Amino acid sequence: MTTPEERGTRRPTALEIATQWAQLPPAHLRVALEHLELELQREHARESARERHQAALERDRTAAASALEAARMREEHVTERARIAAQERREQRAHQLYVGGLVAGFVLAAGMLAGSVIVGLDGRQWLAGLLAGPSLIALPVVFVLRRSDRLPARPRMLPPEQLPEDRLA
Template identity: 75%
Template sequence: MSTPGERRTRRPTALEIATQWAQLPPEHLRVALEHLELELQREHARETARERLQAGLDVDRLREEHATERARIAAEERKEQHSHQLYLGGLVAGFVLAAGMLVGSVIVGLDGRQWLAGLLAGPSLIALPVVFVLRRSDRIGTRARLAAPPPDRLPADQAA
């Protein structure tokens, strides 16, 4: 049981109320049961309100998570759209460059400068559009890595 000081600061439970009323004569039992029923209804209402509040908090948390997820998906879509636009721009630039080089090669070749036409229609016709379309320059990067460093830039342990 609880101490007298605790009884004053907290509300009695339904069991404590029933125990107190059980000590009275039997004719008061009907009144005790009515009071017990009212107390149980109040407890039920408080518990229901607490559950509704908790459910509302859960719904708010789910809404926040949903909004965050929508923002993340929208950012990914913008990034993908930007990447697609860059890729498409590279394709257009590569096609325009290749077509321009071919047209220039034909015009210069008909003008009697076959060596210049060969340069325009040769390896550069393949290399430049590849840089724009595929966004790669493997051969250029490989050559730079394979080339020996200048003698004045040798590491300290390789210095002669």
């Protein structure tokens, strides 16, 4: 049996109700069983409603998680497409720069070679030699390969312990 304090804080179960009604005379047992059946039906209805509510909450949680995942996937897709587009633009600019250097190198080499022939036929062999010599190879290499094998023009700084005595002051 439950104490009065416990009864005030919670509802009695069907078994507790049946125990209380069992103490009555047998004539009242039918009434007790009807009340017991009604209480069991109410408990069942409450439990079913609670389970349906829990299932609906779980469906809502799952739907929200699916929506968040779909939004994240869309965002990743958009980001990836933007990254790919930017990479394609960089590659296209690099290709245009490479082709421009190739054309400029060819035009420069052809111009220097043609100039060398013209100047050589004019009797200035030293100028023809300059145009057709190492510069004919060096300048197109700079335009086509975009590099120069020359050392940097700016000297590197020496550490203080290696500086000459007159530079320390």
